[in-house]
Amino acid sequence: MIDRIHPIYQMKTLVEHKFSDFYKKWMAQLEDLLELLLVAVKEPPQEPGCAVAAISKVTAHHKEYYKFKWAAAHDDVLAFFSGPVWLSPLETAHLWITGWKPSAAFRLLRAACGGAVTEEQVRKIELLRVRMKAEEERVEREMERLQVAVADRNAVEMVRGKAAAAAAVGGFLGGLERVMKMADCVRLRTLKGLLEILSPMQSVHFLATNSLFQIRVRKFGMNIIETTNLAS
Secondary structure, X not given: OHHHOOHHHOOOOHHHHHHHHHHHHHHHHHHHHHHHHHHHHOOOOOOOHHHXXXXXXXXXXXXXXXXXXXXXXXXXXXXXXXXXXXXXXXXXXXOOOOOOOHHHHHHHHXXXXXXXXXXXXXXXXXHHHHHHHHHHHHHXXXXXXXXXXXXXXXXXXXXXXXXXXXXXXXXXXXXXXXHHHHHHHHHHHHHHHHHHHOOHHHHHXXXXXXXXXXXXXXXXXXXXXXXXXXXX
């Protein structure tokens, strides 16, 4: 019965299967890293050694995610755009071009640090926010341009035949991969930019809040699936 209820339990392509396994392990490791961050939060601000070590491990964990994601997307980019089977519907609802929206990080930052930032940090954060918002919009325009180009090309390829249609599909998939990487780079630049502005202890609070949000959305989304399955 479960196999007929939600794609997360259905037959997967090779890429979907490999990435589903990777993501499950990656999220479990994120929970372990959250514990490390919560320990670092309790350290005295004047002794940031534990915080710096935790930040390094968490950022390395995120870099590992994108490295694996890009390799998988090169083989099957549609798996990341057409309702990823490794995500619950709740997680999918939070997606912006295959991942988290960079501007959301600034809202989480406010929740994590509140007013515990200096005026100079506020100025730098606002400059970064404006710059990342502009990059978000650039990615969205590129996505729209790709969709329009495909729509225009489809009308032409209907006349030219199968070979031309196959070439058009290949071009579209390559375009999707490029846009996905553009969006991911904005995410990475946002994360890097914020960590450069924040102190080690502020960074720990931010990363802990960000990780906790991701973990809670994951668990709540999976619980919804399980509850729906039991009720069916």
